Amino acid sequence: MAWKIIFILLLLFSITLTLIRPTTAKVNPLFLSSTCDYSKGNYTKNSPYYSNLLHTFANLSSLSAFNTFSNFTSGSGEDATNKIYALYDCRLDLTLQTCQDCVKDAGIELLQSCPSKEAIAIYAECMLRYANRPIVAMMELTPPQIICGVGVTMADEGVLNRTIKPIFKGLIEEATSENSSRYFATGEGSYFEYQKVYCLVQCTPDISRDQCKMCLIKCLELYA
The missing domain is CATH 3.30.430.20 (Gnk2 domain, C-X8-C-X2-C motif)
Structure with a gap:
């Protein structure tokens, strides 16, 4: 079974957008x-x-x-x-x-x-x-940090992108909805047979709901 791992993180600390394989085992911080x-x-x-x-x-x-x-x-x-x-x-x-x-x-x-x-x-x-300046409750979109580690062909990458974009769009809506008590949501999907991606969106809780949504959307646009 082939697992693909991608990390996408948008700096400054309003948001983390990640595709990762979940684990319960103790591991050293990556x-x-x-x-x-x-x-x-x-x-x-x-x-x-x-x-x-x-x-x-x-x-x-x-x-x-x-x-x-x-x-x-x-x-x-x-x-x-x-x-x-x-x-x-x-x-x-x-x-x-x-x-x-x-x-x-x-x-x-x-x-x-x-x-x-x-x-x-x-x-x-x-x-x-x-x-050495106030940073709490402030959304900052720059500078961006994008870390990608994907071992797929160009053709596979296109399929992967088409798979994860709808997942992330749904997670962004879920994480920033009025019914959500925290800016966090996870999901998963498959592209090709036996190949899965695990998706996670999260904002720091010190910014507003609208700022969180804007930040997550910008992050997805950077990856796309």
Whole structure:
């Protein structure tokens, strides 16, 4: 049986759009990408910004043991240059233990690879983001992050696209409907015999329903 895996994630942290094979087995968090925004400045180790970042990641790691989404602000007073705004979001179909493992790994990854004052780490299981400006309850469509890993022929890819687009359109409507208590929906479909795709859409819960729908639609357009 052939399984195809695709990852499509649209940055900044309003949405995750993914095709994945579900699993209940314990696995290590799967790192996909990180983006370091040096246009907002950088920091050095042992600086106040670095200390605030360590404090922020420690608190987010603790929060992720109980919540799939949380935000945290570190630093106060007049020194706005060292203030940090951060948030994480985990997939709602995974356990809190998986969420915490992912948030911990994401914090380590960003500390090692991004000495910038704004950055984001994308994993298959979660997203972790920080900045020295407010980012909570804000929808941002740029810069986009698209990670695709598909081993299909051009002909098969056309069939795959025609299969998943209707699935995603339905999931977007489901996740953003007035009856939905959270911006999340999953589905699956088949293309050719014995070949399945599993689809998932999710927005961070700090944005509005309309913003979530807009973001998911934009993500699907980027993939299409």
